[in-house]
Amino acid sequence: METDTDALRSLTDRYKADPESVYHTWFIGSEARLKAFRSIRRGVAGVVEDIQARRFPNDFKGSSLEFVLGCITEQKQVFEGAAHPFYWKPKLRIPDIYENEANKQAFGRFLYACLNATDSLSVEKEILKLAGQRIKGLGPAVANILYFLHPTAFPPFNTAMVNGFNAVFGAKKKLGDWESYLEMRETLTQANGALGVLSKDLGAFAGLLFDVGVGKLAADGELAGELSLARERIEAVRRKRHEEVEKDLAETREHTRVQHQLVKLGRALGYDVSVARNDRSASCEGTALGYHCLECLPDLGLPPEVHQTVDLIDVLWLHQGEPRIACAFEVEKSTSIYSGMLRLADMALSLPGKEEHLYLVAPRSREREILEQLRRPMFQRHDEFALSYLFFEDLDRHLDSLCLLGGDRRVLDKLACRCGEDITPRP
Incomplete structure (x- = not known):
């Protein structure tokens, strides 16, 4: 793992040295980023209250959820387009949290549980519960909300970051898949901890992946090869834990x-x-x-x-x-x-x-x-x-x-x- 860490550190050093990188322009150079956490947490609580009181509308526009995603997309480049998955698309009837009351309540329970969770395993269980609901059109774009609730445990998630992850770690992850997101999170968290040169706030590492994903920062093939084996080991451990969590959830549901x-x-x-x-x-x-x-x-x-x-x-x-x-x-x-x-x-x-x-x-x-x-x-x-x-x-x-x-x-x-x-x- 030491060789893997050395290879990744070289890429990280270039990321931190570039004054125009996401690290400088957003992560440490934006006061709006820090102010957003409190606003978004308060906004998520408002979404939960609206769903519980059954006053959440049947459209994204004008809803308390629009306010939350507005706060997130104000973070500019890294979260550009974060609101799009939540727009109500009448022809496709997605995401199905506006017209379907049961799905709406399930989404509210998920946000409430994540808002009040004190450890990452509890949030992961809630993610698996939400995924098990199979709510049409509601995928890991929700991770952009999770990041502002638990920034040291759950990274944001978008196309550029997935592309950057695949380039850095020699992977083939897909965008709209909760399983891919959880595997990425596991690898990213362990790699960030092993590096020890970026913030514990996973936004810093996510910014690195973003810069690679949009082509601003190059990750060479040798690095991807060295990190691919480490990623596979990490994912094997995560899959085993995933099975244990799924079993625990099934037993809880039966109880x-x-x-x-x-x-x-x-x-x-x-x-x-x-x-x-x-x-x-x-x-x-x-x-x-x-x-x-x-x-x-x-x-x-x-x-x-x-x-x-x-x-x-x-x-x-x-x-x-x-x-x-x-x-x-x-x-x-x-x-x-x-x-x-x-x-x-x-x-x-x-x-x-x-x-x-x-x-x-x-x-x-x-x-x-x-x-x-x-x-x-x-x-x-x-x-x-x-x-x-x-x-x-x-x-x-x-x-x-x-x-x-x-x-x-x-x-x-x-x-x-x-x-x-x-x-x-x-x-």
Whole structure:
């Protein structure tokens, strides 16, 4: 990597020495660049507010998004044309964030999450969520907004920069592809860190790629050859992490979906419902989990530290208008079965009486694992709390019938297996 860094440093030295380079004319020579960060952050918050309040228009013109892109395109050469991908094109019906309300809300949730994210991995997850929505016409041009929210983690993105990247690193990246953008970001970030001569703000390195891409700065073929192998190694690591993030996102979506089912069932049976504090903003079927639930967990007469633990249980059903728990559910798609069961047991042992019913909810494929944990002495205290388990598959199959025909929580008795009744897997 040292040879690679030496080769790139020569190009960087020429970039910094040229008084007419982007580095001098925009990155360090423009007060407007620094002023733009605050304006754009404030503008993105305005876009989110407009989408949430359903006052975001069905056209780019006159929208709060136009203001944000206006602030970005004022940065002149580097961001020239940054607004074009967001113009409403009626014949193509793209980008489809103006007429399609679901897509509009998804875009709003993405901007809100990125605006409030504190680490790059969280933003990358949001990018993959947005890409998974397959919103027609909405691609990595959004990265130009991301740059002004997280300048040390996400570079801007345009045709010239992609061309410059391909020339410098011997690559063949495409413009309208989020995957290409994330691979470029990984390589660029690592190369910038290894160089250590440009700012941590990725705008400096993006400016170098821009100058190469427009032909102002030449990158020779030998440099591209030396850097190509390093880029391939970096991208292999990024692809592996991408797979892990995608798997994590899929598991999170499944966890949220099951929570949504339990919320729906609890409300249909006449209970007040509380969702784990850290999950209330998670969305399923276009609606936040906490939307139809209690705004906060009522005072249950518990010590503060126990109350905080109970407030993190996935779903609670409470007797309507009373601070009494009827049922508690922990959803475990792939996380520790033991930790979920322990949270339920701790809550039950901290509450007076024995009125609440505790359920572990998991895929049928994890039943043997559940039964192994149920054999622990901690969960054999049947005189102190009742612990049962439900399967995802049974909820999927019977949810509508349970909502329609159930009178109270006893409707679950036909589906649930209770600890102590049978410690052998069911067929």
